[in-house]
Amino acid sequence: MQLSGAARSAHPSAIFGLTPFARTLCALIVITAPVIAGVLPEDRADVLWHYYNGGDITVEGPEVLVRKKVGDSLSLTAGYYEDMISSASIDVKLSASPYHEVRKQENVGADFQHGKTIYSFGYIHSREPDYIANTTVYSLSQDMFGDLTTVTMGYHRAWDQIYRDIKVNGIIQNDPTFYERADHRGYSLSLSQIVTRSLILGFNWELLTDQGYLANPYRKIRYASPGVGEGFTLADQVYPNTRTSNAGSVQAKYYLPWRAALTGSYRYYTDTWAIRAHTYQLQYTQPWKQWIFDGGIRYYEQTHASFYSDLFPYADYQNFMARDRELAAFHSIDVGVGAAYEFPHVSWAPWVNRSTFNVKADHLTVDYSDFRNALLAGIYGAGNEPLYVLNANIFQVFVSIWY
Amino acid sequence: MSKAMQAIMTAVLLALLGGCAAPQPWVKPYEREHFADPIMSMSRNPVSDVYLEHVFETREGARGATGLVGGGCGCN
Numbered sequence: 001m002q003l004s005g006a007a008r009s010a011h012p013s014a015i016f017g018l019t020p021f022a023r024t025l026c027a028l029i030v031i032t033a034p035v036i037a038g039v040l041p042e043d044r045a046d047v048l049w050h051y052y053n054g055g056d057i058t059v060e061g062p063e064v065l066v067r068k069k070v071g072d073s074l075s076l077t078a079g080y081y082e083d084m085i086s087s088a089s090i091d092v093k094l095s096a097s098p099y100h101e102v103r104k105q106e107n108v109g110a111d112f113q114h115g116k117t118i119y120s121f122g123y124i125h126s127r128e129p130d131y132i133a134n135t136t137v138y139s140l141s142q143d144m145f146g147d148l149t150t151v152t153m154g155y156h157r158a159w160d161q162i163y164r165d166i167k168v169n170g171i172i173q174n175d176p177t178f179y180e181r182a183d184h185r186g187y188s189l190s191l192s193q194i195v196t197r198s199l200i201l202g203f204n205w206e207l208l209t210d211q212g213y214l215a216n217p218y219r220k221i222r223y224a225s226p227g228v229g230e231g232f233t234l235a236d237q238v239y240p241n242t243r244t245s246n247a248g249s250v251q252a253k254y255y256l257p258w259r260a261a262l263t264g265s266y267r268y269y270t271d272t273w274a275i276r277a278h279t280y281q282l283q284y285t286q287p288w289k290q291w292i293f294d295g296g297i298r299y300y301e302q303t304h305a306s307f308y309s310d311l312f313p314y315a316d317y318q319n320f321m322a323r324d325r326e327l328a329a330f331h332s333i334d335v336g337v338g339a340a341y342e343f344p345h346v347s348w349a350p351w352v353n354r355s356t357f358n359v360k361a362d363h364l365t366v367d368y369s370d371f372r373n374a375l376l377a378g379i380y381g382a383g384n385e386p387l388y389v390l391n392a393n394i395f396q397v398f399v400s401i402w403y
Numbered sequence: 404m405s406k407a408m409q410a411i412m413t414a415v416l417l418a419l420l421g422g423c424a425a426p427q428p429w430v431k432p433y434e435r436e437h438f439a440d441p442i443m444s445m446s447r448n449p450v451s452d453v454y455l456e457h458v459f460e461t462r463e464g465a466r467g468a469t470g471l472v473g474g475g476c477g478c479n
Contacts, residue, residue: 046451048450048454050454052458063450145428148429194435197437200438200443200445207467247466255438255443259440259442267465269465279465285447287442292441302463302464302465325462326463326464332462338451340448358451366462390462
């Protein structure tokens with residue numbers, strides 16, 4: 001890992017764009033997603049390798065999730081996730097040097113069934129050199145109306161400890177003058193509804209609240225300083241200490257007569273930082289002999305946060321100031337394909353009911369509307385650089401076994 | 404209480420009582436074979452779906468309500 005003398009310009013978690021909290025949320029989904037009310041999830045193990053390359057960042061690593069029933073009414077899960085990051089992103093280049101880092105996460109969970117109700121609990125621990133997150137999650141799913149309707153209520157709580165790495169005499173260590181905390185709470189309500197013999201709808205709502213240190217201690221804002229350097233000066237970001245968001249989504253999945261499935265979804269998002277976002281997704285699934293093929297497209301757009309600017313007019317322009325790309329205005333398109341091959345039943349492993357080999361590939365393009373390539377300020381002048389465009393390729397290879 | 408108010412209250416009460424009657428499932432259990440097909444799962448491969456959602460969430464301001472949590476096929 002190489003750092004500038006002071007600190008990296010981008011929080012390692014945010015290089016992948018990811019905050020530990022976001023990662024934690026993802027893990028929550030891992031724990032709770034397989035739950036179908038009234039039915040415990042199948043015993044299953046997944047071993048996945050993920051690879052992301054885009055914007056001079058490479059992130060890859062393994063992910064393992066194992067689920068096993070204990071008796072008739074209890075199902076346990078355990079998972080492990082790892083990101084190995086090599087980053088030389090535009091954020092890093094602006095004021096620091098490339099680095100390598102590993103993040104690790106473990107999670108355990110339990111689903112307990114009582115009648116048509118399933119109670120789920122989970123715990124996630126994630127750590128990296130400058131960020132530790134602990135999360136607990138609780139949810140309850142209930143089947144009703146002849147099992148046509150499933151209602152799920154969820155709650156989670158997360159506690160983060162935030163450090164900042166510095167380089168002292170060539171050794172990377174936590175800055176003893178920097179230690180922050182952040183707490184997160186989430187409330188969710190989901191409903192799935194069988195509408196016809198071939199159509200199922202899903203509705204989801206989620207409220208998330210954050211309190212504490214929500215900024216990235218490495219990233220910088222820039223403000224105009226004509227005649228100085230390349231025409232701008234870097235300064236620390238200042239974020240609000242609270243954030244509350246609401247998101248609602250609807251999904252529809254339809255079974256086509258020739259044994260195929262079509263899925264469409266829409267999500268609306270709004271938060272107290274003035275970000276508004278729309279997400280549209282369409283996916284087609286087609287089985288063929290021992291194969292299942294998937295193809296899909298996802299379109300996303302958002303407005304920028306009220307305190308975001310690519311280039312502030314002058315220092316201390318306002319009380320809150322940020323230049324994180326995630327808070328900029330942009331739209332993105334992801335196109336993905338996947339294939340799954342189901343192995344024939346093998347006599348030497350009679351305990352395996354099913355097994356599949358899966359590959360997936362996605363191409364993601366993000367077009368920013370107000371985030372410029374500040375590395376080109378010397379050519380175009382500060383504030384006149386070309387808008388930044390991110391192109392990324394994402395690959396997944398995994399094996400799934402049901403037993 | 405006026406007669407009009409009594410009538411409204413009665414109507415509301417009847418409506419509430421009517422709502423207590425469980426609706427009959429209009430898609431019978433034996434008609435749900437499509438939902439037992441893996442291709443109709445809202446998240447056929449949770450590990451993969453969550454990973455990809457993780458990629459998006461890290462790049463975007465929006466979060467939550469992805470639809471990956473919960474769900475149910477009623478196929479039991």
